[in-house]
Amino acid sequence: MDFSFTDEQQQLRRTIREFAEVEIKPHIMEWDEASHFPQELIPQLAKLGLLGVIFPEDYGGAGLGYVEYVIAIEELSRVDGSVGIIVAAHNSLCSNHIYKFGSDEQKKKYVVPLAQGKKLGCWSLTEPEAGSDAGGTRTTATRSGDGWLLNGAKTFTTNGHYADVCVAMAVTNREKGSHGISAFVLEKGMPGFKPGKKENKLGLRASDTSEVIFSDCRVSGSQLLGDEGQGFINSLQVLDGGRISIAALGLGMAQGAFEAATQYAKQRKQFGKAISEFQATQFKLADMATEIDAARLLTYRAAWLADRGDSRLTRESSMAKLYTSEVAVRVANEALQIFGGYGFIKDYPAEKFYRDVKLCTIGEGTSEIQRLVIARQLLGKK
Ligand SMILES: Cc1cc2nc3c(=O)[nH]c(=O)nc-3n(C[C@H](O)[C@H](O)[C@H](O)COP(=O)(O)OP(=O)(O)OC[C@H]3O[C@@H](n4cnc5c(N)ncnc54)[C@H](O)[C@@H]3O)c2cc1C
Numbered sequence: 001m002d003f004s005f006t007d008e009q010q011q012l013r014r015t016i017r018e019f020a021e022v023e024i025k026p027h028i029m030e031w032d033e034a035s036h037f038p039q040e041l042i043p044q045l046a047k048l049g050l051l052g053v054i055f056p057e058d059y060g061g062a063g064l065g066y067v068e069y070v071i072a073i074e075e076l077s078r079v080d081g082s083v084g085i086i087v088a089a090h091n092s093l094c095s096n097h098i099y100k101f102g103s104d105e106q107k108k109k110y111v112v113p114l115a116q117g118k119k120l121g122c123w124s125l126t127e128p129e130a131g132s133d134a135g136g137t138r139t140t141a142t143r144s145g146d147g148w149l150l151n152g153a154k155t156f157t158t159n160g161h162y163a164d165v166c167v168a169m170a171v172t173n174r175e176k177g178s179h180g181i182s183a184f185v186l187e188k189g190m191p192g193f194k195p196g197k198k199e200n201k202l203g204l205r206a207s208d209t210s211e212v213i214f215s216d217c218r219v220s221g222s223q224l225l226g227d228e229g230q231g232f233i234n235s236l237q238v239l240d241g242g243r244i245s246i247a248a249l250g251l252g253m254a255q256g257a258f259e260a261a262t263q264y265a266k267q268r269k270q271f272g273k274a275i276s277e278f279q280a281t282q283f284k285l286a287d288m289a290t291e292i293d294a295a296r297l298l299t300y301r302a303a304w305l306a307d308r309g310d311s312r313l314t315r316e317s318s319m320a321k322l323y324t325s326e327v328a329v330r331v332a333n334e335a336l337q338i339f340g341g342y343g344f345i346k347d348y349p350a351e352k353f354y355r356d357v358k359l360c361t362i363g364e365g366t367s368e369i370q371r372l373v374i375a376r377q378l379l380g381k382k
Helices: 007-034 039-047 066-079 079-102 106-117 172-182 231-267 279-308 311-338 340-344 350-361 366-378
Strands: 119-123 141-144 145-159 164-172 181-189 193-198 208-222
Touching: 007 039, 007 066, 007 079, 007 311, 007 350, 039 079, 039 141, 066 079, 066 231, 066 311, 079 106, 079 119, 079 145, 079 164, 079 181, 079 231, 119 145, 119 193, 145 164, 145 181, 145 193, 164 231, 172 181, 172 231, 181 208, 181 231, 231 279, 231 350, 279 311, 311 340, 311 350, 311 366, 340 350
Parallel strands: 119 164
Antiparallel strands: 141 145, 141 164, 145 208, 164 181, 193 208
C-alpha cells in the first residue's frame, strides 16, 4: 500500500493552493456578500486546466485522473467552496456526462470547448417535485418531426445562469418510469431554453444556483445524449464520479476551517494563556484533525477506484461523500466554537465555512440518500 502522492501531484497541489490564496482569497467575502459569480476567474481556471481536469488532452482536457481532480477541488474549496462547486458541476456532471455517453461528434462539439474552459457547463436533473426521487422527473421531451420538443422546469442547477452548455434530463416515455428518461444537450440561446430564478442562498453564495426553463424548446435529434430512455440510468453513473467531487468539496472546506481555528486558538488569549493551552480546545482540534484524515482517506480511495474503473465505485463514492460531508459540518461547527463570539462575526472566516459546508450533506444526494445507496450495495439490492 502506498499512501503518498507523486511529485507531480504534490506540485499540482502547491500550484492550486498558491493560485487560490492569491487570486481567490482576497475576494471571497466581497463575492459572498454580493452573491457575485466570479466570471472573471473562469479564464484563469481554464489556463490551469481546472475546467477539463479529468478529460484526455485529445478532448482539450488536462489528461489527469480523479486523484488530481480531488486535489484540485480540495485546494480550491479550502479557500472558497463556491469556486469548488462551480468547477465540480462543470467537470464531473456536465462535461463528464457528455464525455461518458455522448457520440464522437457530440464529444468533439461540446467536451472540447468545455474542457478547454472556453465554455461553461451545467447539469440539470433536480426539479421542484423531483429531488431525492429524481426518477419522478416531470419535464417532458416529445418527438416532433425528426427532433424533440422540451417542456418543463429544473431547479437548483449549479452554474445555470452562466452556462453555455446544459445537460438536462426529460421524460421521453412516461410508461417506462426511470427507463423512460433521456438526456439532452442544450446550448445557450436555443429558442425556448433559458435560465429562470437565481436562488438567494445560505452559503456558497458566489456560486450560481438557478432554475432552468424549457418552454416549447425545439431541438434536433442530434441533441439527444446517449441512448433514448437511458438518461436517468446514465445520470446515476455520472453521480458516482460527482459524489467524489462533493466529498472533495467538503474535505477542502473542513481543512480550511480547521486551519483557521488552529491558528486562532494559538493567538487568542484568555485567563492569561492561549486558548490552545486548554485541553478542551486541544481535544476539539485532535478530533477535527482525526476525522478530516479519515475523510481524506475515504475520498482519495474513491478517486483511486475511479481512476482504475473499479466496479465498487458506487458504494465507495457514496461512503466518501456521506462521511466527508458530515465531518465537514462537524468540523465547521467546532471551528466556529473555537472562535467564540468572533466566530459569529463576518470579519473572521469561521462563519462562512459554517454556512458553506451544509450544502455537502444535501447536493448530489442527501446524507439519507447516500445511506440508502450504500445499504443497497451492501445488501445486493437494485
Ligand atoms: C446549492 C445547490 C446546488 C445544487 N446543484 C444541483 C445541480 O447542479 N444539478 C441538479 O440536478 N441538482 C442540484 N441540486 C439539487 C440537489 O441535488 C437536491 O437538492 C437534493 O438531491 C435533494 O433534493 P430536494 O432538495 O428536493 O430534497 P427532498 O428530496 O425533498 O428531501 C427532503 C428531505 O427528505 C429526505 N428524504 C427524501 N427521500 C427520502 C427517503 N427515501 N428516505 C429518507 N429520507 C428521504 C431527504 O434526505 C431530505 O432530508 C443542488 C442543490 C443545492 C442546494
